[in-house]
Amino acid sequence: MKAPSKELKEEFINILxxxxxxxxxxxxxxxxIATISKPKKEFGDISSSIGFKLARIMKTSPHxxxxxLVQHISKGRLIKNxxxxxxxxxxxxxxxxxxxxxxxxxxxxxxxxxxxxxGAGKKVIVEYPSVNPNxxxxxxxxxxxxxxxxxxxILEFCSYNVEREDxxxxxxxxxAESLWGYINLGDKPDKKFDQWVGEEYVKVxxxxxxxxxxxxxxIDELLKKIEDHSTKEAKMCxxxxxxxxxxxxxxxxxxxxxxxxxxxxxxIVRAKLLERAMKIIEESGSVEKPSEGKYANCIVxxxxxxxxxxxxxxxxxxxxxxxxxxNGTATYLAKDLAxxxxxxxxxxxxxxxxxxxxQPNGKVLYTSSDKGTDMGFGNADMVINVIGSAQQHEQLMLxxxxxxxxxxxxxxxxxxxxxxxVELEEGSLHGRSGGWIGKDKNYTADDLLNEVSSKAExxxxxxxxxxxxKHIAFEVALGAIKFDFLKSSPEKKTVFSxxxxxxxxxxxxxxxxxxxxxxxxxxxxxxxxxNEKINYSKLERSYDFELLLALGxxxxxxxxxxxELRPNIIADYLLSISSLFSKFxxxxxxxxxxxxxxxxGIVYATKQVISNMLKLLGIMxxxxx
RNA sequence: GGGCAUGUGGCGCAACUUGGACAGCGCACCUGGCUUCGGACCAGGCGGUUGCGGGUUCAAAUCCCGUCAUGCCCGCCA
Numbered sequence: 109m110k111a112p113s114k115e116l117k118e119e120f121i122n123i124l125x126x127x128x129x130x131x132x133x134x135x136x137x138x139x140x141i142a143t144i145s146k147p148k149k150e151f152g153d154i155s156s157s158i159g160f161k162l163a164r165i166m167k168t169s170p171h172x173x174x175x176x177l178v179q180h181i182s183k184g185r186l187i188k189n190x191x192x193x194x195x196x197x198x199x200x201x202x203x204x205x206x207x208x209x210x211x212x213x214x215x216x217x218x219x220x221x222x223x224x225x226x227g228a229g230k231k232v233i234v235e236y237p238s239v240n241p242n243x244x245x246x247x248x249x250x251x252x253x254x255x256x257x258x259x260x261x262i263l264e265f266c267s268y269n270v271e272r273e274d275x276x277x278x279x280x281x282x283x284a285e286s287l288w289g290y291i292n293l294g295d296k297p298d299k300k301f302d303q304w305v306g307e308e309y310v311k312v313x314x315x316x317x318x319x320x321x322x323x324x325x326x327i328d329e330l331l332k333k334i335e336d337h338s339t340k341e342a343k344m345c346x347x348x349x350x351x352x353x354x355x356x357x358x359x360x361x362x363x364x365x366x367x368x369x370x371x372x373x374x375x376i377v378r379a380k381l382l383e384r385a386m387k388i389i390e391e392s393g394s395v396e397k398p399s400e401g402k403y404a405n406c407i408v409x410x411x412x413x414x415x416x417x418x419x420x421x422x423x424x425x426x427x428x429x430x431x432x433x434x435n436g437t438a439t440y441l442a443k444d445l446a447x448x449x450x451x452x453x454x455x456x457x458x459x460x461x462x463x464x465x466x467q468p469n470g471k472v473l474y475t476s477s478d479k480g481t482d483m484g485f486g487n488a489d490m491v492i493n494v495i496g497s498a499q500q501h502e503q504l505m506l507x508x509x510x511x512x513x514x515x516x517x518x519x520x521x522x523x524x525x526x527x528x529x530v531e532l533e534e535g536s537l538h539g540r541s542g543g544w545i546g547k548d549k550n551y552t553a554d555d556l557l558n559e560v561s562s563k564a565e566x567x568x569x570x571x572x573x574x575x576x577x578k579h580i581a582f583e584v585a586l587g588a589i590k591f592d593f594l595k596s597s598p599e600k601k602t603v604f605s606x607x608x609x610x611x612x613x614x615x616x617x618x619x620x621x622x623x624x625x626x627x628x629x630x631x632x633x634x635x636x637x638x639n640e641k642i643n644y645s646k647l648e649r650s651y652d653f654e655l656l657l658a659l660g661x662x663x664x665x666x667x668x669x670x671x672e673l674r675p676n677i678i679a680d681y682l683l684s685i686s687s688l689f690s691k692f693x694x695x696x697x698x699x700x701x702x703x704x705x706x707x708x709g710i711v712y713a714t715k716q717v718i719s720n721m722l723k724l725l726g727i728m729x730x731x732x733x
Numbered sequence: 734g735g736g737c738a739u740g741u742g743g744c745g746c747a748a749c750u751u752g753g754a755c756a757g758c759g760c761a762c763c764u765g766g767c768u769u770c771g772g773a774c775c776a777g778g779c780g781g782u783u784g785c786g787g788g789u790u791c792a793a794a795u796c797c798c799g800u801c802a803u804g805c806c807c808g809c810c811a
Contacts, residue, residue, distance in 0.1 A: 142751055143753085145754095147754075160753070169791090195791095196754065279811085405809095434809065439809065440811050497805060499805095500738085500805080501807055502806085504737090528804090531804095596747085597746085597747090601805090613759080614758085614773085615745090619774090622773050622774080676746090680746095684758085690775065694774070697770065698770060732771095
């Protein structure tokens with residue numbers, strides 16, 4: 109359904125368009141849209157700077173042009189008053205009819221209010237967080253996971269068919285190093301497996317520094333063995349990685365982060381996706397096999413033809429990219445290309461799926477495997493990879509390769525959702541050196557949640573049971589953490605600070621949750637309310653109307669967040685609704701007031717919108733906090 | 734050398750895609766408000782030549798050119 113704010117805008121545009129044609133000027137709808145904005149509230153509810161455009165055409169001043177236009181202007185269903193000031197056209201809304209439209213839309217649409225159909229009929233794969241299976245999730249991985257989850261929620265709310273996929277690199281050097289430690293250090297797991305493996309991994313890296321020759325030789329040999337899936341080391345490696353992933357997913361589930369499929373690198377290799385991908389790119393004529401020079405005996409992709417399409421790449425000094433090394437092995441990029449051809453349904457391969465585990469939300473998490481069935485995964489129209497900005501070049505290369513393989517359209521629909529990585533005030537988080545291991549508390553997703561939960565517990569009221577207290581504190585902690593990671597634009601780097609993470613005041617998740625709980629309490633005290641009884645003439649042009657104006661805009665924010673892949677737009681919107689509600693709450697008594705039914709309607713509508721928006725960020729609205 | 738991202742009051746951010754009316758919000762700081770629907774709140778105050786320099790325009794935080802600072806990246810590694 110169309111948002112009330114959009115109906116309003118359209119009406120305003122039509123009014124302007126008709127008035128312009130009355131004075132003999134034909135203006136396109138798009139031209140007018142560009143002039144529309146929300147003015148300061150003294151000026152009006154919606155305004156247009158159309159006078160400045162007309163001035164040019166009419167060869168007069170903006171003020172005179174706009175004044176002339178206003179003389180030919182008519183009212184609408186939602187717009188009752190229009191005037192002119194210094195070239196701007198300012199309109200005032202008919203409060204009562206607009207309030208009725210907003211409240212009734214929210215009541216009838218309920219938890220779908222604010223949703224959109226812009227993605228209907230399109231399938232999108234979102235890949236996140238793709239953590240190496242040899243360490244616990246730290247706060248850097250957490251940002252990725254929360255971003256991927258929120259973006260997926262938003263896409264779904266916009267009617268996309270979303271497949272949440274997690275890629276597990278179980279053949280990498282990192283895993284080989286960890287497995288080497290597992291086999292050779294002789295330590296036994298004495299804590300959560302991912303945590304233990306992560307700590308062992310740091311030990312291995314210390315040994316590598318001290319005894320480089322011997323250790324790294326052994327690790328190289330192990331790496332070769334695990335790449336050959338017939339060896340017992342390969343089998344052991346997969347089991348090792350699976351155990352680590354299961355431990356990581358305990359954390360994921362605490363954060364209510366769920367997926368549809370896991371894709372293992374070892375399965376990509378086994379399913380021979382690479383061979384098929386190479387065939388396609390070879391047939392496109394974009395590969396070379398030089399017999400001499402720098403790339404002798406390699407298979408390289410030729411990216412010369414990208415100039416006009418990918419401008420940044422066109423300027424590259426080096427426009428060759430190795431796919432198959434001179435020793436016959438494939439580069440990571442080549443394997444990634446193959447995988448992405450699978451995601452887009454360009455190649456099929458013997459890619460099979462079976463159940464990995466049942467998730468707490470009741471949905472099965474599937475995993476790629478050497479047995480099972482095809483299940484119809486893949487075949488996406490759009491692919492979104494949530495990956496840190498450090499891999500920008502790599503992702504661009506992938507896009508380029510897809511392009512020169514003859515899949516220009518797919519290349520366009522491969523999107524790297526690049527985000528600024530998380531840092532600590534004291535430096536890097538990186539796993540190799542154990543930057544995630546803190547002095548007293550670790551920077552893991554588990555420890556963060558524990559820490560914030562205990563803080564939240566101090567805030568909860570006494571009249572609830574211990575059990576409920578724990579539950580509330582947990583939800584508040586999730587709200588605080590998720591909101592904190594999602595409230596600013598993804599591309600900004602995040603410098604983690606305990607002080608900010610533990611702040612529950614305005615501009616935070618708990619502030620929005622608190623607003624929701626206050627609304628819930630009023631409705632609870634009032635008992636049932638009957639929207640048939642609402643007397644709209646009780647509406648004042650005050651806190652109540654300002655709040656309603658904002659509530660009418662939900663869909664516009666959702667669609668923007670969706671097309672820009674920026675959950676912070678939703679967070680911003682939530683804050684403004686929460687703040688407007690708090691002012692309304694303070695200044696306009698609901699219960700036992702003359703306007704009780706109307707204000708209950710506003711409270712109900714606010715509660716619904718906050719709930720819908722919080723869920724998009726993965727935050728659970730709760731009635732008591 | 735090249736590419737990308739970031740630069741907005743002491744701190745954290747919004748507005749930039751689509752140029753419009755005195756650049757919004759939070760933290761911190763100062764002042765006030767709970768016998769009244771939940772004070773994780775509200776009302777008010779202090780604080781900004783939007784990194785810098787040009788240009789385009791009636792109008793620039795926003796567009797263009799240049800420049801500086803910070804971070805990341807530019808392998809037959811994964």
